[in-house]
Amino acid sequence: MAHVEGQQHPIGIYLKIWGLLFVLSAMSYAVDYFHFQGYLRWFLIIVFMLLKAGLIVAVFMHMMWERLALMYAILVPTLLLMVLLGIGALEADYTFLTRGVFFVRQLL
Amino acid sequence: MAQANPTNTLEPVPLPEGVQGIVSDWSSDQRAFKNVPWGKAMMWIFLLSDTFIFSSFLISYMTVRMSTTEPWPNVSEVFALTLFGRKIPLILIAIMTFVLISSSGTMAMAVKFGYEKNRRMTFILLLITAALGATFVGMQAFEWTKLIVDEGIRPWGNPLGAAQFGSSFFMITGFHGTHVSIGVIFLIIVAIKVIRGDLDHERPGFLTGRKGKYEMVEIMGLYWHFVDLVWVFIFAVFYLW
Numbered sequence: 411m412a413h414v415e416g417q418q419h420p421i422g423i424y425l426k427i428w429g430l431l432f433v434l435s436a437m438s439y440a441v442d443y444f445h446f447q448g449y450l451r452w453f454l455i456i457v458f459m460l461l462k463a464g465l466i467v468a469v470f471m472h473m474m475w476e477r478l479a480l481m482y483a484i485l486v487p488t489l490l491l492m493v494l495l496g497i498g499a500l501e502a503d504y505t506f507l508t509r510g511v512f513f514v515r516q517l518l
Numbered sequence: 519m520a521q522a523n524p525t526n527t528l529e530p531v532p533l534p535e536g537v538q539g540i541v542s543d544w545s546s547d548q549r550a551f552k553n554v555p556w557g558k559a560m561m562w563i564f565l566l567s568d569t570f571i572f573s574s575f576l577i578s579y580m581t582v583r584m585s586t587t588e589p590w591p592n593v594s595e596v597f598a599l600t601l602f603g604r605k606i607p608l609i610l611i612a613i614m615t616f617v618l619i620s621s622s623g624t625m626a627m628a629v630k631f632g633y634e635k636n637r638r639m640t641f642i643l644l645l646i647t648a649a650l651g652a653t654f655v656g657m658q659a660f661e662w663t664k665l666i667v668d669e670g671i672r673p674w675g676n677p678l679g680a681a682q683f684g685s686s687f688f689m690i691t692g693f694h695g696t697h698v699s700i701g702v703i704f705l706i707i708v709a710i711k712v713i714r715g716d717l718d719h720e721r722p723g724f725l726t727g728r729k730g731k732y733e734m735v736e737i738m739g740l741y742w743h744f745v746d747l748v749w750v751f752i753f754a755v756f757y758l759w
Contacts, residue, residue: 416555416633416733424630428623435619435753439612442594442758451758459754463747470626470743472736478536479543480551484562491573498577502584509587 417472427469434462555733558740565744568697572748575690576755582682583759591678593757596669597661611757614657615749618698621650622746625739632735637712640735644709647742651702658695662688690752697745708738 438458441451468474473481533552534542544550551559583590594607601609628643665671665687673688675681711717716730723730 416736417629418633419630421627421630424623424626428619428626431619431622432616435612435615438754438758439608439615442608455754455758459750462750466622466743466747466750470622470746471740476554477533477539477543477552479540480554480559480562482540483551484566487566488569488573491570491577494573494577495580498581499584502581505581505585506587509585513587 417475419472419475423469427465431462431465434458434465438462555731555737557728557737558733561737561740565740568744568748572690572693572751575686575693576751579682579686579690579756582686583680586680586682588680590680591676591683593759596665596678597757608757610657610661611753614654614661615753617650617654617657618746618749621647621654622743624650625742629736629739632712632717632732635718635732637715637718641709641713644705644712644735644738648702648705648709651698651705651742651745655695655698655702658691658698662691687756690756694745694748694752697748701742701745704738705742708735 435458438455441454441458446454467485473484533539543552546552549556597609597611598605598607599609600606624643624647628640628647631639631643670677671684671687673685676684711721711723711730712735715721716723717732717734718730720729720731722728
């Protein structure tokens, strides 16, 4: 049986990604520290979150070096969560509305 | 990375790439996930299921937070600490984030040294990872104590605002902390296996009897990076919202 050696990459790439994750974390902390508000805050938080998540999965978890079959099998199902997210948001708006109507009339 | 193709030809047949590769991998004999040990593929599938669990928590947290008519406690202030006579918002969570990211960095390097069969470096880096993980859990215990004892926050209510804050907080961070704690235990087990030479000598494990291999370090790494990954999402949607 041939010897499968597993994933081997130079140490530099791990150190670089590590540094990048530090910078991105510091930047998302800065979003709170400097009191960014509204849509800009949301935009920055989500962008930094997705960048960090992407770097961890792609490099630290070696996903970018895997074959497409594994990549798609793991990453595509997570898109289903967008549906759950949408349902949750709709339901929350509806609940908020009915609570406003029946419990705290002054909110509306 | 030359993959041994399970045919008896002299030259291994190269696997097709791209969409063609997906089709041929999934329709092939024996296994769909080429070039990965089955333990690694199974860990990925476990992590996918865990992703759904944590996502359910985070999405239900979003739902209760959006639907509450009570004001949400100011997270930035709740998790502030007074350092050097100054109140710094969210500083404890920021430090916890850096600790966990650092542990991910050391873990990635442990995997690298593992495949190079550098026992000493792998052992040291795994222990550093475990120590950073334990630090994280310790800081979380400190945070919980502060919230429960000083601020009077309970899963069913709190003096700062919406009752849902407590239930979401304890549920989400508690589940994540449990994952970190389990990870620390397994990091120590893998570190001991590495330094004892179990992985070099393919010694069977005490529980499953599977032969020791350096891919175990990478599988351990997948789990550990996932714990860090979940924290990225918790940090963004729970602490920064």
